[in-house]
Amino acid sequence: MAPSLPEDLPWVEKYRPNKIKDLVYQQEAAQLLHSCLTCGNLPHCLFYGPPGTGKTSAALAFCKELFPPEIYRDRVLELNASDERGIKVVREKIKRFAQGSVSSAKFEGYLCPPFKIIILDEADAITPDAQTALRRTMEQFSRITRFFLLCNYVTRVIDPLASRCAKFRFRPLPIELQMDRLKYIVGQEGISISEELLRRLTRACNGDLRRAIMALESAHRLSRGNNITEEDIDSVSWRVPDEIIARIDSTCRKISSLGENTLHFSELRNMAMDFINNGYPVSEIMYQLCDALISASHLNKLQKSVIMIRFARAEKMLVDGSDELLVLLDIFGVLFQVYNEPENVEKLISLTRN
Amino acid sequence: MSTQEEDKGLLWVDKYRPKTLDTLDIHPEWTEKLSSLCDQGNLPHLLFYGPSGAGKRTRIYAVLREIFASGIDKRQVQHKSLKVGDPPKEVELATITSAHHIELCPADVGYNDRLVIQEMVKEIASSKPIELGTVHRGYKVVVLHDIDAVSKQAQQALRRTMEKYTSCCRIIMTAESATRVMEPIRSRCLGIRISCPTEDEVKRVVKNIANKEGLSLPDSFVDQLVVTSEGNLRKAILWLQVSRAIGYSLDDNHKSINSTTWNMFSKCGFPWEQICYDIANTVIREQNPKQLWNIRNQLYDLFCHAIPGNVLFRKITTYLLRMVDEEVAPCICYWAAHYEHGMKQGTKEMFHLEAFLAKVMYLYYSHIHTQYSMALDDQL
Numbered sequence: 001m002a003p004s005l006p007e008d009l010p011w012v013e014k015y016r017p018n019k020i021k022d023l024v025y026q027q028e029a030a031q032l033l034h035s036c037l038t039c040g041n042l043p044h045c046l047f048y049g050p051p052g053t054g055k056t057s058a059a060l061a062f063c064k065e066l067f068p069p070e071i072y073r074d075r076v077l078e079l080n081a082s083d084e085r086g087i088k089v090v091r092e093k094i095k096r097f098a099q100g101s102v103s104s105a106k107f108e109g110y111l112c113p114p115f116k117i118i119i120l121d122e123a124d125a126i127t128p129d130a131q132t133a134l135r136r137t138m139e140q141f142s143r144i145t146r147f148f149l150l151c152n153y154v155t156r157v158i159d160p161l162a163s164r165c166a167k168f169r170f171r172p173l174p175i176e177l178q179m180d181r182l183k184y185i186v187g188q189e190g191i192s193i194s195e196e197l198l199r200r201l202t203r204a205c206n207g208d209l210r211r212a213i214m215a216l217e218s219a220h221r222l223s224r225g226n227n228i229t230e231e232d233i234d235s236v237s238w239r240v241p242d243e244i245i246a247r248i249d250s251t252c253r254k255i256s257s258l259g260e261n262t263l264h265f266s267e268l269r270n271m272a273m274d275f276i277n278n279g280y281p282v283s284e285i286m287y288q289l290c291d292a293l294i295s296a297s298h299l300n301k302l303q304k305s306v307i308m309i310r311f312a313r314a315e316k317m318l319v320d321g322s323d324e325l326l327v328l329l330d331i332f333g334v335l336f337q338v339y340n341e342p343e344n345v346e347k348l349i350s351l352t353r354n
Numbered sequence: 355m356s357t358q359e360e361d362k363g364l365l366w367v368d369k370y371r372p373k374t375l376d377t378l379d380i381h382p383e384w385t386e387k388l389s390s391l392c393d394q395g396n397l398p399h400l401l402f403y404g405p406s407g408a409g410k411r412t413r414i415y416a417v418l419r420e421i422f423a424s425g426i427d428k429r430q431v432q433h434k435s436l437k438v439g440d441p442p443k444e445v446e447l448a449t450i451t452s453a454h455h456i457e458l459c460p461a462d463v464g465y466n467d468r469l470v471i472q473e474m475v476k477e478i479a480s481s482k483p484i485e486l487g488t489v490h491r492g493y494k495v496v497v498l499h500d501i502d503a504v505s506k507q508a509q510q511a512l513r514r515t516m517e518k519y520t521s522c523c524r525i526i527m528t529a530e531s532a533t534r535v536m537e538p539i540r541s542r543c544l545g546i547r548i549s550c551p552t553e554d555e556v557k558r559v560v561k562n563i564a565n566k567e568g569l570s571l572p573d574s575f576v577d578q579l580v581v582t583s584e585g586n587l588r589k590a591i592l593w594l595q596v597s598r599a600i601g602y603s604l605d606d607n608h609k610s611i612n613s614t615t616w617n618m619f620s621k622c623g624f625p626w627e628q629i630c631y632d633i634a635n636t637v638i639r640e641q642n643p644k645q646l647w648n649i650r651n652q653l654y655d656l657f658c659h660a661i662p663g664n665v666l667f668r669k670i671t672t673y674l675l676r677m678v679d680e681e682v683a684p685c686i687c688y689w690a691a692h693y694e695h696g697m698k699q700g701t702k703e704m705f706h707l708e709a710f711l712a713k714v715m716y717l718y719y720s721h722i723h724t725q726y727s728m729a730l731d732d733q734l
Contacts, residue, residue, distance in 0.1 A: 010398055010520055012542075051538045080514035081507070084472060125510045152538075211541035218398060218544040222387045238532070238545055265680040273672070277585050278549035279404030281532035317695045323664045324531045326671060330691035333684030 011217040012210055015185055017054070017061050024209070025177050026054055029168040033062045040113035044138060044147045046123075046162055048154040049170025052208030055150045058170075059119050066117075068107040075102070080121035090133045094118060098141040116145045123149040124156035131158045138164050172207025175199070181209060182216055191220050193228045200230070204237035211237070240284045245292050247271065248285075248335075253298070256339040268332040272325060282324040286311060286331065303338050306348045310334040366595045367588055370563050375416045379559050380409060380551045380587070388413065388546075392420040397493075399516055399525045401501070401540065403532040404548035407586030410528045413548065414497060417526070421495075422454040438469035445470060455495040461503035468508040476515055479523035493522050501527040502534035509536045516542050550585030560590055569598065626661050627669060633711070634673035641715035649711055653704060663703035667694045667710070674714060682721050689713050 017023050020037060023030045029047060036042045047055040063076045077097045079085060102114050120126065126134075138147055138161070149165060151157055182198055193216075201219070205212040218236040219228045234241055251271065255264050275285065290311055293304065314327050341347055372378045375389045391397060400417075402410040418426045435446045445466050450457040456478055460467040478496055501509070516525055516539070525543070529535050532545060551559070557576055564571045575597075583590035629652055636645050656666060671690040675683050689710060697706035 013517065013520055052541055081510035121514055122510055125507065208541055214398070214541060214544070221391050221394060221398070223390075235547070236544060238540060265683045266675075269675055269683070277405055279408070279532070279547045281403070283533040314691070317691060318533055320695060321534055321698050322691065322695045323668055324533055325668055326687070326691045326694050329671070329675075329687040333687035336684050 010214070011185060011189075012213050015181075015188075015213065016057050019065060020058070020061055023054060023058055023061065024181055025173050026058065026168070026170050029058055029170065032166065032168070033058065036062070037065055037111060040111050042113075042115070042146050044142070044149075044165040046149045046151070046154070046157065046165035046167045047170055048151050048157075048167070050172055050206075050208065051152060052205075052210035052212075053170040053172060054209065055170050056121055059121075059148045059150060063117055063119070066111055066113065068110045068112070070107065071103075071105070071112070075116045076119065077116070078119045078121065081125040085120075085126050085130060087127070087130045087133050090130045090137065094134070095137055098137055098145040100144075102144055114144065117148060118145060119148045119150065121150045122152075124151035124153045128158055131161055135160050135164070173209050174207070175202050178202045178205070178207070178209055178212055182212060185213065185216065189220070191228070193219075197228060197230065197233055201233050201237055204233070204239045238281070238284060240280050240288055242288075244275065244280065244285065245288050248289060248332075249292060249296075252335050252339045255336065256298075256342060265333075265336050268336055269329065272328045272332055275328065276325045282328050283315075283318055285328070286315065286318070289331075299338075302345060302348060303342060307334060307338060365592070366563060366567075367591045370566070370591070371412055372416065373419060375420050378409070378413070378416060379562070380555045381413075381548060384413070384546060384548070388417055389420065392417060397421065397495075397524045399520075399527075399543035401527045401529060401532070401535065401543045401545045402548055403502075403529045403535070403545060405550055405585070406530060407583075407588035407590075408548045408550050409587065410548050411499075413546075414526055414528070418455055418495060422452075425454045426452045428452055434474070436470075436473055438466060438473050443469075447474070455497060457497040457499065459499040460508060461500045465505075467504045468511050471504070471508045471511045471515070475512070475525075476519075479515060479519040479525075481522070493524055496523060496525050498525060498527045500529065501539075502529035502531050506536065509539055513538050513542070551587050553580045553585075556580050556583060556585070556587060556590050559587060560594055563591060563594065567598075626656055626659060629656055630666060630669040631673050634670050634677060637674065637711055637714050638677045638718060641719040646708070646712060646715070650704075650708060653707060657704065663697050663707060664694060666703075666707060667697070670707075670711075678718060679721070682717055685717050686714055689717070 020030060020033050023033075029045075032045075045059075047058065049055060060078075063072070067075045077094070079089075079094070083089070097116065097118060100116070102116060104114060106112055123131075147165070149157060149161065154162065154167070154169075179195075179198055179202055182202065186193055186198070198216075201215055202212050205215065215233070215236045215238075219232040222232050222236065223229065248271065251264065251267055275282075290308070293299065293307060296304075299307075311331065314331050317327050317330075318324070338348065375385055375392070378385050397417075402413060404410060415426070429450050429452045432449050432451055433446055434449055435444055437443065438445055443466065445463050447458060447460075447463055447470060458470075458474070460470045460475075463470050475496055475498070478494065512525075527535075527543070532540065532547075557580060560576060560579060561571060579590055579593055582593060633649050633652055636649055639645075653666075667690060671686065674686055678686065693706045693710035693713070696709075697703055700706060
């Protein structure tokens, strides 16, 4: 498999940091890895944090700096959720790799410490059984093998494993740092995009740098080299247009301003169907609507909490794979009830019960 | 002439499927963007999402043609069987392949979807394409249909695969709802939202086809078709052909000619939708155990015809919402979401649907009776 020309690579791969010092923001982890590069010793590590914060990049960059390409394959084993990782693999493949002794060959410019590294990407997707089987392996061969566990949710890694590792939380990147990185790419690729649009893009990506870079690349390609417009940004960053949220809001306000006996649920219903037909992801509608409602001044605390309790329930249903239309209707149902009878506290509280 | 002979046996949906980007009828805004993507020859991973019948697959084929030219015309259906897992299990999967792309629907194999993605997609993705013909792009395309229907584990398995093999493989996915595609996958691809065609667009396409087939369509028929198809273009075209096939005379005084078909058609489309309508109607008309028993038979009938539970839930709920007072509607929404959620986690769809309908009966019954007693109070 010959590596293709770098121009062909998606920017996400092209601009993946190759050196630890290129790593953005995650100081603690970067500091540790950097000192390991000089002293050549390393604990087992557990990196956790939301997607696109640089976990895989950090681990890979570290290994690349530690070992020269010639012996990279002998020293580093990378397993991710796309590989079979049942208990059998842990017992055989991982153990065999962990057992093997290492040569003491030295290469110019590389530290080549006398241990191997096993990177378990997406570690939260390993079955608990297999994780249990890993416990002993980690200790037994710790002299010659180090583990990197990378995961999104630290709670899904069993405690005995987590306690064997130095833990590092990878935090979502602040907007300014993302902007810097994007500006660097913009400069390298020679694109014209205004500061304002970049900001809009980063804000839509919630600290996920990969998503931001991906979105930037897509926007650039879609615009055919012309100037990137606001519309392009919205369509690539998975955001629901602000008009949608505004439309929901204005309909709800209409309900409350018209007072009793003027019921507009059918309007909300039609709106829900319209959104589904247009294919807007309900999860995004929900997150953005939630942001808008939390800061809304026309709702009091009780009303807001009633809405949020039901939002939580709806989000759970979405994650479990419920039908989107029904969940959206459910959300609109509670909005309707809250706006329609804003003063009826008894009823509001009863809404949150089954 | 031979091509015309071949065309005769085709469904109109396939016959009039636009083959290239510039012949696409709807969504001009995306057509332009897609062609600019293809111009550069290098493609990111794509995720087409939107309701069914909006033209996701049509666009995928158009994009593939734009990139590989005639290289994708020779397609063949292959039934691949592969041994996966431990102990090895035989899994069979239908794929559509050409020299440059392979198309599969991992959700078809149900429980084993993760293994299929691990084995098959990786196998395809990790080898360089063979150099064939005039067009050589240096990568192959894997098309995964209904990615939102595969399990969480299978989606997990796709994550690193998408990154690792980008040098020689691009993945194009379709999904009905982007919500069910997990965040890490979404952040790895360019999402393309394909919305339903507008009413005017449906009208235009249908009229176009009718013209080519030499039919004259009365306006009232087209209007009805638009309403019935609910923005699903495939459904609209199928209906057009069905109406033609049952000898429905498409001229201005159609109502007198075949009124029963017309009635059925104008009310609510396919027979199964008709049954859903009846069920909703029964619930609102009469609330007692006997009706529930009748409904059960109707539901079994629907299940026999393999209509999935969530589709039934959606359909019946929409019909119910059109019939009830607006005071009850939010409650119905609440319980619909509640029971549908239960159904997703359980295995017997019947229980949950029936429980929902019984609940609606109860809600509606108590609603009309409070109203009735309130009205009595007023009179006294």
